[in-house]
Amino acid sequence: MTRTVYVNGEYLPEDQASVSIFDRGFLMADGVYEVVSVLNGKLLDFDGHMARLQRSLAALEIVNPLAENEYLDAHRTLLDRNAIIDGLVYLQVTRGNPGDRDFAYPPEDTPPTVVMFTQAKPGLADAPAAKTGWKIVSVEDLRWGRRDIKTVQLLYPSMAKMEAKSRGADDAWLTEDGFVTEGTSNNAYIVKDGVIVTRELSHDILHGITRAAVLRFAAEAQMKIEERSFTIAEAQEADEAFVTSASAFVMPVVEIDGKPVGTGKIGAIATRLREIYLEESRKAAV
Numbered sequence: 001m002t003r004t005v006y007v008n009g010e011y012l013p014e015d016q017a018s019v020s021i022f023d024r025g026f027l028m029a030d031g032v033y034e035v036v037s038v039l040n041g042k043l044l045d046f047d048g049h050m051a052r053l054q055r056s057l058a059a060l061e062i063v064n065p066l067a068e069n070e071y072l073d074a075h076r077t078l079l080d081r082n083a084i085i086d087g088l089v090y091l092q093v094t095r096g097n098p099g100d101r102d103f104a105y106p107p108e109d110t111p112p113t114v115v116m117f118t119q120a121k122p123g124l125a126d127a128p129a130a131k132t133g134w135k136i137v138s139v140e141d142l143r144w145g146r147r148d149i150k151t152v153q154l155l156y157p158s159m160a161k162m163e164a165k166s167r168g169a170d171d172a173w174l175t176e177d178g179f180v181t182e183g184t185s186n187n188a189y190i191v192k193d194g195v196i197v198t199r200e201l202s203h204d205i206l207h208g209i210t211r212a213a214v215l216r217f218a219a220e221a222q223m224k225i226e227e228r229s230f231t232i233a234e235a236q237e238a239d240e241a242f243v244t245s246a247s248a249f250v251m252p253v254v255e256i257d258g259k260p261v262g263t264g265k266i267g268a269i270a271t272r273l274r275e276i277y278l279e280e281s282r283k284a285a286v
């Protein structure tokens with residue numbers, strides 16, 4: 001089955017969909033994106049992702065070209081046309097096509113480019129890795145200073161992912177001034193003596209939608225939370241570690257830079273948070 005994708009209001013077979021070579025997203029990484037997960041044909045945390053999209057666009061002074069209900073319609077149409085049960089919807093909005101290359105932003109009436117496509121991931125919630133956990137290596141964080149804006153500048157996270165793979169790990173945790181910022185495409189946590197520790201929100205990390213939900217569920221379950229920075233050495237001495245993202249949900253971490261975390265097996269708190277997150281998000285899914 002050929003995938004149907006969305007480009008600027010049109011639904012097209014993927015091999016007929018295109019954007020201009022002058023698009024600012026292509027030439028300047030001048031665009032933002034969202035990834036929404038889909039379980040049982042429904043969208044998880046959709047409102048949260050739309051709120052962050054709006055925030056990212058506003059930070060770059062790009063006028064949001066669509067209303068939330070138009071994004072929702074497009075997401076649902078793509079799920080339907082591509083018969084997606086479990087998977088992801090990728091959405092990207094760029095500053096559009098000025099018709100040439102120039103560092104200055106184009107005139108304000110240049111329409112943004114909107115692209116959306118689905119990725120089928122049957123059994124997404126039952127990923128085998130959630131039972132065994134991820135191995136992590138630390139890599140210096142060389143990204144720019146506005147990581148709270150979800151831009152499509154993903155070259156450095158990609159390089160860090162490749163570094164992790166070349167060292168036999170599943171992902172990298174990025175460190176700056178000795179402290180962990182976040183994973184290549186997820187937020188990072190440790191657990192020590194029952195306290196969940198994760199870096200506080202700032203320009204240094206993406207404000208994860210899954211992070212917000214998981215911390216809310218943890219608080220509701222009377223778990224203790226500390227929002228502060230931690231080092232790799234502290235993480236290696238922790239009882240548990242895990243990451244969160246729209247695509248990995250809550251994923252246990254069992255090894256950091258070659259050292260086992262806790263028992264070296266997936267932790268009870270990460271496992272419980274994964275269960276709660278999946279249960280509650282499925283209930284609230286649209």
Ligand code: PDD
Nearest residue numbers: 035184185186187206208209210245246
């Ligand atoms: N990545 N930090 C970074 C750098 C990310 O790229 C992501 C998400 C997160 C987690 O955010 P959320 O819980 O809202 O997904 C944190 C997506 C999944 C991606 O790039 O595919």
